[in-house]
Amino acid sequence: MPEQQRADARRNYARVLAVAEEQVAAYGAGASLEQIARIAGVGSATVRRHFPTRQALLEAVSRKRIEALCTRAHDLTGTGDSRSALLEWLTDVVAYCVRARGLAVALSYDAAMSHPHDNTCSAALEEAGNPLLRSAIEGGTVAEGVTVADLIALIVGIALATEHYPDPAAQAERLFRLAVAGLQEMPRN
Incomplete structure (x- = not known):
């Protein structure tokens, strides 16, 4: 402002x-x-x-949470095993999305936007997560071609799909772990 x-x-x-x-x-x-x-x-x-727009409101409401997730990504960059660092950060993103109602929608791509990077929440997370992902790809623990945008879309889908479960956090964690099992071997088109 x-x-x-x-x-x-x-x-x-x-x-x-x-x-x-x-x-x-x-x-x-x-x-x-x-x-x-x-x-x-x-x-x-x-x-x-x-x-x-509703998106602008959701982004403003989510700003502090996004900043905390970006700080967490920076803190994890260059520490220990690159895949573990990436997965620890992504687990935090999943947990935030499940706990913070509205965050998953704030992160979702809106087809009305001229470009996905018009979404400042997603753009900030992509920028913060890129070094973690790049390190994991360079270390051979995550498949080439995976992007932070892909991972955010996956997390948004999981958060939205589980929000009405009796224990959304447990279900989201389970689905995320299931998805993670496929990160290393991404199918070719």
Whole structure:
């Protein structure tokens, strides 16, 4: 948010973001924008001015979580076994996606975007995860051709597919481990 905005606009942004975080935590990516506006005590136009799309709102709500995941990737880069470091980071991404309702949707590619990198959450994770993946590929423990974008898409699919299970975290972990078993030998087209 630009510093030159009026103080009341900055306060409104902060209030809307705080309410949005609560609503997304409670209702997931489908949280009502009108309800967010009502609880924040602003008009729906104010919410839309600060967050012109649902994606923009979800990205803002997820920003701190994404920054933590990026920091984690940087911390793991160059430590120990490259495959283990990559899998440890990806396991953290899965856990965040399952715990933080709305994060999986914030990471998902929206066909309406002109380019997948228009999604700042995914772009930040891709940039942070690339050194981990590159190291694992160079070490021969992950197949050539696998991208961080592929892995994020896989995680998003797992998180969305398991969100209504009685224990989504356990199911997501199980499916992720199942998928990981195929990382080393990627089938050719």
